[in-house]
Amino acid sequence: MPTPLQDVSVFLVSTLLSLYVIALMLRMLLAMARADFYNPISQFLVTVTNPPVLLLRRFVPPLGRLDTSVLLLIIVLKMLEIWLVATMRGVNPPFGVVFMVTVFQLLQLLIYIYIVSIIIHAIMSWFMAAGGHMGRNPLSGLLHSLNRPILDPIRRVMPQMGMVDLSPLVAIIGLNVLLILLRSLF
Helix, strand or coil: CCCHHHHHHHHHHHHHHHHHHHHHHHHHHHHHCCCCCCCHHHHHHHHHHHHHHHHHHCCCCCECCECHHHHHHHHHHHHHHHHHHHHHCCCCCCHHHHHHHHHHHHHHHHHHHHHHHHHHHHHHHHHHHHHCCHHHCHHHHHHHHHHHHHHHHHHHHCCCECCECCHHHHHHHHHHHHHHHHHHHC
8 A cells, every 4th residue: 555655756756747748748749830939938848848858959860840859858758757656656567568658648648738729729719809819818829820730621621600610629529539549549
């Protein structure tokens, strides 16, 4: 039976590493979406994640728009988190299991990031449209850039429903279907 100190340790390790992995993934996704680099939120993500990324970039070159040093760091930190948590719970998982769980959890995280960002962007568009300040909000611009690769193809094939954009709903349904299929594989 785990002690309260073990539970606190697991919680802290998991939370801190997960938050850093999320920051790295957002940095990578925003760079791939060519979001505004000078946006204050982008600058925050770059500042927080730059020390290990710049070190890795000396050895790991990018592949086109994919920053492979960031991707490698995401994978390594997620694997470290899974291994540390398992070890703190008294389990010594094999490398292959840790790698497979890492891939599964990172794909899940990627889908959740898009689901949450689409929901936040849709809600912001409702409130911002009334005030007319949508373009001035730094988060709105980033969410628009981040979600554009998913929403634009849907908008091209979906008929316009007057003033209501149903593409976020279709995207969220599709992303949830992907989550269900991903879970069925693992």
